[in-house]
Amino acid sequence: MTAPAVRHIRLVTEIPGPRSCALLARRDAAVVAGLGRATPIAVASGQGALVTDVDGNTLIDFVGGIGTLAVGHCPPEVVQAIQAQAEQLIHLSALVGTYEPYVALCERLNVLAPISEPCKTLLSNSGAEGVENAIKFARAATGRPAIIVFDGAYHGRTLLTLSLTSRTYFKKKFGPFAPEIYRAPFPYA
Structure with missing residues (x-):
């Protein structure tokens, strides 16, 4: 018996395909390198947990907007709610x-x-803005300036959230970073 997800994955070109390569080249020319790019996938559309790239390949989206898309892509109820709100106030x-x-x-x-x-x-507008505001609220409540973060965690691309992020890939050439940041290993049984 074929697993349900396998029936939905459809590869019609190599990854990345020719249209994806062209769009990725345009991105490289127009978007700053500091944004980073985890995959060579250029997505055209999404439905539920699946995305279809510009070459027609259908793949499973395991990251869902990095944790912001728990409902999947384009669920009808969410699309309808967005359309109704857009008719009132964007x-x-x-x-x-x-x-x-x-x-x-x-x-x-x-x-x-x-x-x-x-x-x-x-x-907030982004996770980085949420993290920065949480730190401001914690500092206001405690009167303490220091921040403890887990080693290996990613927090965002603003200067403070880059200071928190331990992965050097995201931090090259952007220092000096905020002081009073202490790293702890992530608990793992």
């Missing part, structure tokens, strides 16, 4: 104005947080 900075869906989402997250005390939420 973006308004919460710094500039208040809008109901932003407040409703924050209220929902506050209820779902596994914390018995009252909670508040900050929605």
